[in-house]
Amino acid sequence: MTLGEIKEKALAAIAKAQNLKDLEAVKNEFLGRQDGELTTILRSLKDMPPEEKRETGTAANALRGEIESAMKSRLGVLGAGSSSSRLDITRPGEKVRVGHLHPLTLMENRIKEIFLGLNFSIVEGPEVESEHYNFDALNIPPNHPARDMWDTFWLPAQYKDKDSRQLLRTHTSPMQIRYMETHQPPFQIIVPGRVFRFEATDASHEVNFHQVEGLMVGPDVNLANFKYVISEFFNQLLNQKTDIRLRPSYFPFVEPGLEVDIKWKGKWLEVMGAGMVHPNVFDAVKYNPQQVKGFAFGMGLERLAMIKYKIDDIRLFYSGDLRFVDQF
Ligand code: YSA
Secondary structure: OHHHHHHHHHHHHHHOOOOOOHHHHHHHHHHHHOHHHHHHHHHHHHOOHHHHHHHHHHHHHHHHHHHHHHHHHHHHHHHOOOHHHHOOOOOOOOOOOOOOOHHHHHHHHHHHHHHOOOOOOOOOOOOOOEEHHHHHHHOOOOOHHHHHHHOOOOHHHHOEEEOOOEEEEOOHHHHHHHHHHHHHHHHEEEEEEEEEEEOOOOOOEOEEEEEEEEEEEEEEOOOOHHHHHHOOOOOOOHHOOOEEEEEEEEOOOEEEEEEEEEOOOOOOEEEEEEEOOHHHHHHHOOOOOOEEEEEEEEHHHHHHHHHOOOOOOOHHHOOOOOOHHHOO
């Protein structure tokens, strides 16, 4: 190619270039280090007679400058000019969206912190449970009417584990059994975790929610200990002295069984189930009910968060609506 042809072709290709990639291709074709058209001519200068070398050299270098500046101005037109022309240091910065914890995580963290301060340990258990741990060992045998308290998601029969059917745990109480099977008293634990119930959702019921289980066992643990622990817990959680009320209730794994209410904004609100661990439960884990006593409780994390943060619909927690979660 002659210099004239190179000029004509290169400038036409530059004018046609639509993006950075097109310009790169033009650069390679004409100015490429290896076999760019113009580069080849420049490289052959050394073999030319002096007169021709001077003439051709001058013209070829001028053409290179011309092609380079045509490329630069085309780059400017395409809106991808050199960085100095793009960087405007006077422009306000872009706001960085900072992540944060979900209100339920905040709540769970605070609950753990309070119980750690009361010398409890934190343990966790499986979300897929066996019928044995979720019901039988908790003094709820098959056909026991109390099973109706927990509408259950059962796993298909092929997931049967030994003799026990598998399910999604309906409460965190099965961890009472798992923990006692592998530890000796005295101890005090809480078990935060996700639970599942096959029930209709509404403003205060979810299919999938969280509970925090508590269990304290020792030679002479009694209801007064429970009342102290739970009062202290609510005083700290709600940052104010909180009245609590214990009402008789029924859960198969405790005797006596209780429902705990707290007084909040002038009204009594039910916040947890509790009681003294039933002797049959101690039997199931091979503890001697004559020698150890214990209290247990289970509360709903969402319900507590609703009280603390004044949230009127439980479904908001799982809505994925950033306008909701960004408020925490
Ligand atoms: C009772 C005595 C013990 O010694 C230990 C634990 C318990 C609690 C028991 N395992 C239980 O699950 N009781 S419960 O069915 O009444 O649920 C406990 C708490 O979970 C409720 O007080 C409520 O706060 C929450 N809850 C229950 N169903 C719910 C729910 N939260 C959201 N959606 C639902 N569908």
